[in-house]
Each structure stands twice: as structure tokens, then as C-alpha cells.
Amino acid sequence: MTNPLIHAFFMGRAVAEIVNEQLENALTDALSELGKFDAEQRERLRHFTQEVIDRANHAAETYSGSSSPTATSPSSPPSDVQATIDDLRAEIALLRAEIQRHRSSST
Structure with missing residues (x-):
């Protein structure tokens, strides 16, 4: 090359x-x-x-x-819905009381 x-x-x-x-x-x-x-x-x-x-x-x-075995349609609520609502209301009341207690102790 x-x-x-x-x-x-x-x-x-x-x-x-x-x-x-x-x-x-x-x-x-x-x-x-x-x-x-x-x-x-x-x-x-x-x-x-x-x-x-x-x-x-x-x-x-x-x-x-x-x-429940008697509930045939999906729109019918289960039998324990009211008990669940009552339990939730009780928990909310407890939490409100606890929050109020915490607020009053921190001031």
C-alpha cells in the first residue's frame, strides 16, 4: 500500500x-x-x-x-348490619372521648 x-x-x-x-x-x-x-x-x-x-x-x-340464608337478593342487607353500625358508633364515641381527654390534658 x-x-x-x-x-x-x-x-x-x-x-x-x-x-x-x-x-x-x-x-x-x-x-x-x-x-x-x-x-x-x-x-x-x-x-x-x-x-x-x-x-x-x-x-x-x-x-x-x-x-343470612334467607337473603336471596343482593340488595337485601345482611342481618348484622345494625349491630355493625352500633359497634362503629360506640367506637366513634370512645375515640371522641379519648380525643377530648387528650386535648384537655395537653392545654
Whole structure:
């Protein structure tokens, strides 16, 4: 290779080939990572959906197991709703009294 022009041509060609290969590898890697990310997200979504369905089924089974056998329509309330309301009112009253006691002791 005595001619510097031919040498420069082959050097440029080699540089272009190497840059092309590196660009191809980088693009392939990026697309591979994107594919893995997409697959992971789909798997997470599938697990999330399954978890929601399982919890909803469990809650429905728990609700249907605790409702009275005479209740046939879903709009009819369970028999212990009034007791639950009374318990909640009692807890609220206790909490109000505790808050009042805390306020009076801190002043």
C-alpha cells in the first residue's frame, strides 16, 4: 500500500464497517431490552389481574358465607348490619372521648 489515497479509502471503509456493526449491536441490544421489559410488564399485569380476581372471589365467598340464608337478593342487607353500625358508633364515641381527654390534658 504505497498509495496513501487507497490506504485512506480502506481505512474509511473499515471505520464505516466497525461503526455499522457497533450500531447494529446497540440497536439489537436496545430492542432486546425493550422486548424483555414488555414481557416483564405483561407478566406483572397478568399477576396483578390474577391477584385482583382472587381477592374479589375470596371477598365474594366471605360475603356469601356470612350473609343470612334467607337473603336471596343482593340488595337485601345482611342481618348484622345494625349491630355493625352500633359497634362503629360506640367506637366513634370512645375515640371522641379519648380525643377530648387528650386535648384537655395537653392545654
